[in-house]
Amino acid sequence: MQFIENILGQLDNILLVVFGVFAFVCGLLMLILRDPMRVAMALVMSMISLGVVYGLLGVHFIAAFQILIYVGAVMVFMIYIIMLINDRDTSIKKRYSQFRPFAFILGVVFVVVFYLIFTKTGLITTNELKTFTINNFAKVFMNEYWFHFQLIAVLLMVAVIAAISLLRTPPLDEHQVQNSPNDTSNGGQNG
Amino acid sequence: MILQMGGKMDKSTLVLILAMSLFTLGIVGVIIRKNLLIMLMSTELMLNGVNLCLVTFAQMNGEMAGAVLVFMSFVVAAAEISLAIPIVLLLYRHKRTLDVSQFNQLQG
Numbered sequence: 001m002q003f004i005e006n007i008l009g010q011l012d013n014i015l016l017v018v019f020g021v022f023a024f025v026c027g028l029l030m031l032i033l034r035d036p037m038r039v040a041m042a043l044v045m046s047m048i049s050l051g052v053v054y055g056l057l058g059v060h061f062i063a064a065f066q067i068l069i070y071v072g073a074v075m076v077f078m079i080y081i082i083m084l085i086n087d088r089d090t091s092i093k094k095r096y097s098q099f100r101p102f103a104f105i106l107g108v109v110f111v112v113v114f115y116l117i118f119t120k121t122g123l124i125t126t127n128e129l130k131t132f133t134i135n136n137f138a139k140v141f142m143n144e145y146w147f148h149f150q151l152i153a154v155l156l157m158v159a160v161i162a163a164i165s166l167l168r169t170p171p172l173d174e175h176q177v178q179n180s181p182n183d184t185s186n187g188g189q190n191g
Numbered sequence: 192m193i194l195q196m197g198g199k200m201d202k203s204t205l206v207l208i209l210a211m212s213l214f215t216l217g218i219v220g221v222i223i224r225k226n227l228l229i230m231l232m233s234t235e236l237m238l239n240g241v242n243l244c245l246v247t248f249a250q251m252n253g254e255m256a257g258a259v260l261v262f263m264s265f266v267v268a269a270a271e272i273s274l275a276i277p278i279v280l281l282l283y284r285h286k287r288t289l290d291v292s293q294f295n296q297l298q299g
Binding site: 013016017020023024027028030031036039040043046047050053054057058059062065066069070073074077078080081082084085089090091092094095096097099100102103104106107110111114118129130131132136137140141144145148152155156158159160162163166167169 | 202203204205206207208209211212213214215216217218219220222223224225226227228229231232233235236239242243246247249250251253255256258259261262263265266267268269270271272273274276277278279280281283288289290291292293
């Protein structure tokens, strides 16, 4: 009985540990799995568990954005592209590049640096975590950061225009280059 | 065991360790994988780690700026992916592969 009460009292911490470990394991699976679709699914699971972590930290609006934007928009793009590509790609048969030792060294360096940050510097303080409500967020966002909001809107607009103009350029395949190397009329029309 | 870990370790420390390990996994994934799409997904994992760090630091200091920055970085990530996907599509149309070791020539 005491044990169950103990668990119930710390349920949020337990869930935080469980979903944090799950996010980490899914991130690790992304390095190991061969098929791009499985890697995408591992990333989706990692992002969903990160959304749960955000919710447990008390920033519910960021949890909602995490699910909506990352899982809903970004990963749908990814899966759409995976559907388009050939699954007998050489990069699927041999999944690792020749830079494995370098990556291992870099990983060790990162772990050491993060360990030093945690133990030696005074950057990580253990203040109590404050929770933000959407009410506070909206007030600060619309009062102090409205200009950044406008800039972000402009950035999104530019990204949409750039994506459309990228896909409207004609494909540069070989026979076209060989037949008409100086022909720019096609590009001029489409551009 | 989980209870002991939760008792010993602070919540913020735990989340920061998670964020930093996600960043490390992402950067290792960018280097060791050969498939262009998987490299892109690893950069998304790195972005997630950074966002988690920002949220935790904002909560530690009680400042709203970090949370606002996370919101901005969500939108920037969406813009980035909407530009990266057409580039990946064009590269695939060009070489019929996503193996990054094939893209080794200028004007290729």
